[in-house]
Amino acid sequence: MILKGKVWKFGDNIDTDAIIPARYLNTSDPDELAKHVMEDADKDFPDKVKKGDLIVAESNFGCGSSREHAPIAIKAAGIQAVVAKSFARIFYRNSFNIGLPIFESDEASEKIAEGDEIEVDADNGTIKNLTKNEEYTAKPIPPFMQELIAAGGLIEWTKKRIKAS
Amino acid sequence: MTITEKILAAHAGKERVSAGELINAKLDIILANDITAPISIREFNKIGAKDVFDRNKIAFIPDHFAPQKDIKAAEQCKMLREFSREHELGLYFEVGRMGIEHALLPEQGIVLPGDVVIGADSHTCTYGALGAFSTGVGSTDVASAMATGECWFKVPESMKFVYYGTLNKWVSGKDLILHTIGDIGVDGALYRAMEIEGEAISSLPMSGRLTMCNMAIEAGGKNGIIVPDDVTEAYVKARAKREYTFYTSDKDAEYVDIREYDCSKIQPTVSCPHLPSNTKAAAELSDISIDQVVIGSCTNGRIEDMREAAEVIRGKKVHPNTRMIVIPATQEIYLQAMREGLAETFVQADAVFSTPTCGPCLGGHMGILAKGEKAIATTNRNFVGRMGDPGSEVYLSNPAVAAASAVMGRIAVPEEVQ
Numbered sequence: 001m002i003l004k005g006k007v008w009k010f011g012d013n014i015d016t017d018a019i020i021p022a023r024y025l026n027t028s029d030p031d032e033l034a035k036h037v038m039e040d041a042d043k044d045f046p047d048k049v050k051k052g053d054l055i056v057a058e059s060n061f062g063c064g065s066s067r068e069h070a071p072i073a074i075k076a077a078g079i080q081a082v083v084a085k086s087f088a089r090i091f092y093r094n095s096f097n098i099g100l101p102i103f104e105s106d107e108a109s110e111k112i113a114e115g116d117e118i119e120v121d122a123d124n125g126t127i128k129n130l131t132k133n134e135e136y137t138a139k140p141i142p143p144f145m146q147e148l149i150a151a152g153g154l155i156e157w158t159k160k161r162i163k164a165s
Numbered sequence: 166m167t168i169t170e171k172i173l174a175a176h177a178g179k180e181r182v183s184a185g186e187l188i189n190a191k192l193d194i195i196l197a198n199d200i201t202a203p204i205s206i207r208e209f210n211k212i213g214a215k216d217v218f219d220r221n222k223i224a225f226i227p228d229h230f231a232p233q234k235d236i237k238a239a240e241q242c243k244m245l246r247e248f249s250r251e252h253e254l255g256l257y258f259e260v261g262r263m264g265i266e267h268a269l270l271p272e273q274g275i276v277l278p279g280d281v282v283i284g285a286d287s288h289t290c291t292y293g294a295l296g297a298f299s300t301g302v303g304s305t306d307v308a309s310a311m312a313t314g315e316c317w318f319k320v321p322e323s324m325k326f327v328y329y330g331t332l333n334k335w336v337s338g339k340d341l342i343l344h345t346i347g348d349i350g351v352d353g354a355l356y357r358a359m360e361i362e363g364e365a366i367s368s369l370p371m372s373g374r375l376t377m378c379n380m381a382i383e384a385g386g387k388n389g390i391i392v393p394d395d396v397t398e399a400y401v402k403a404r405a406k407r408e409y410t411f412y413t414s415d416k417d418a419e420y421v422d423i424r425e426y427d428c429s430k431i432q433p434t435v436s437c438p439h440l441p442s443n444t445k446a447a448a449e450l451s452d453i454s455i456d457q458v459v460i461g462s463c464t465n466g467r468i469e470d471m472r473e474a475a476e477v478i479r480g481k482k483v484h485p486n487t488r489m490i491v492i493p494a495t496q497e498i499y500l501q502a503m504r505e506g507l508a509e510t511f512v513q514a515d516a517v518f519s520t521p522t523c524g525p526c527l528g529g530h531m532g533i534l535a536k537g538e539k540a541i542a543t544t545n546r547n548f549v550g551r552m553g554d555p556g557s558e559v560y561l562s563n564p565a566v567a568a569a570s571a572v573m574g575r576i577a578v579p580e581e582v583q
């Protein structure tokens with residue numbers, strides 16, 4: 001799968017309160033959540049972001065709460081993928097569970113600038129920077145995570161296991 | 166093996182596990198709250214399982230926006246009630262019986278030493294203080310676990326934190342963990358187990374241990390854990406209604422890093438906006454004026470915290486420019502605080518004394534900050550907008566410093582008001 005789009009850039013330690021502030025958590029409706037995505041990191045973001053865009057951030061993206069509303073809000077806003085140097089572990093887990101593609105790459109995080117056009121090959125982790133004509137590689141996705149993706153997320157994976165037992 | 170590895174191995178039906186290995190472990194308790202359970206319920210229904218795997222191992226606790234703060238919150242809470250009734254969950258806690266989840270489960274003896282616990286809440290790591298493996302996950306993980314009773318884990322590497330010496334006056338578990346996060350940073354223990362030990366920990370009461378493990382996530386940790394001892398035994402003995410197991414770490418257990426702290430050098434500590442790692446000595450922050458003080462949360466809402474704050478504020482008044490909100494974490498703590506006259510101490514000092522709720526900790530209700538307002542809170546996060554407007558600020562501290570700050574209307578150390 002090829003994910004191509006324009007980049008919004010964020011820094012270190014973007015926490016889940018910045019991704020989706022708790023004041024909006026009295027609902028879990030994805031479209032409602034998408035209206036406030038990244039609002040406390042950049043209040044104009046929900047208006048600026050377009051379907052098909054990507055987020056590139058630095059270290060520890062998604063730290064803080066366990067709220068799955070965070071990757072749900074990102075996905076529902078039409079953001080195709082998040083690339084960062086590292087992810088907080090619950091966010092990492094949640095993203096695979098709900099099917100938001102995420103990639104870890106120091107080089108991509110350092111070299112990609114806001115507004116760059118990039119193309120991520122989700123199958124092999126190659127990240128092409130079309131604006132700068134550069135190429136980076138993301139860390140390989142662990143085999144179990146690939147199994148989850150192939151199954152279509154944790155719920156589908158669990159369904160299969162229950163049927164098999 | 167480390168204690169973390171041993172507990173995981175036992176629950177995965179294996180002799181040994183080692184860091185990096187992927188396992189499926191059997192779960193003792195699964196937790197979700199009014200924010201995370203609605204998604205879990207929705208996803209659970211998609212699985213098409215006949216029923217939950219064990220109705221007595223799933224705890225649903227409406228605590229974040231409860232007592233129901235608005236119609237949407239009421240609808241979310243209703244989903245928990247209805248699901249709990251339909252599946253006859255044995256661990257559903259209605260308003261009036263509930264408390265903040267991470268204070269309630271240890272207090273009621275529901276989580277015990279040696280358990281593997283997951284919760285759709287990041288501070289599920291709190292129960293490591295009892296010598297359990299517990300960690301926060303997402304709502305979908307909980308949905309899957311409710312059907313299967315299992316969860317997948319990558320066995321974490323362990324990092325050891327050793328605390329020597331005795332604590333200075335007004336220094337508690339909160340200060341040790343804030344100091345530690347200040348040292349290693351908010352991702353200093355990313356994906357790792359934080360094993361906490363040392364002579365200062367041996368003499369630390371369970372309340373302080375729970376506070377420390379509660380904040381492991383603030384350093385990126387997967388779990389915090391303390392090898393159980395006499396303090397643990399005394400705490401769980403009276404509460405447990407089932408068997409529990411004490412695990413220890415082997416002498417030759419592997420640690421990726423060992424950090425040592427001399428407690429005589431640790432002073433009452435405050436995390437400044439907007440990261441828990443942004444720590445300073447409380448004494449250096451006396452020029453920061455304070456609009457709101459919050460004492461409560463799963464970090465510091467236990468009876469010991471109430472006592473500590475009351476000791477500082479007894480016979481004094483909250484500063485005219487400041488408001489103070491005290492929230493005991495559970496009904497039992499609330500009752501105890503009334504019995505001991507602590508509730509009266511707070512109300513007479515012009516503070517608010519509230520029914521248990523997460524409330525302001527996550528900017529939910531019961532004390533939201535306006536733009537430009539500053540709060541000092543005994544909670545665990547001070548991210549942008551955490552307690553209200555994105556233009557507000559939160560400082561984190563122990564209960565004694567928070568209470569002293571309420572009296573002075575600025576950040577203060579307890580000695581200043583005594």
Ligand code: SF4
Nearest residue numbers: 265462463523526527
């Ligand atoms: S008190 Fe705060 S940190 Fe603890 S569970 Fe509630 S919202 Fe989360």
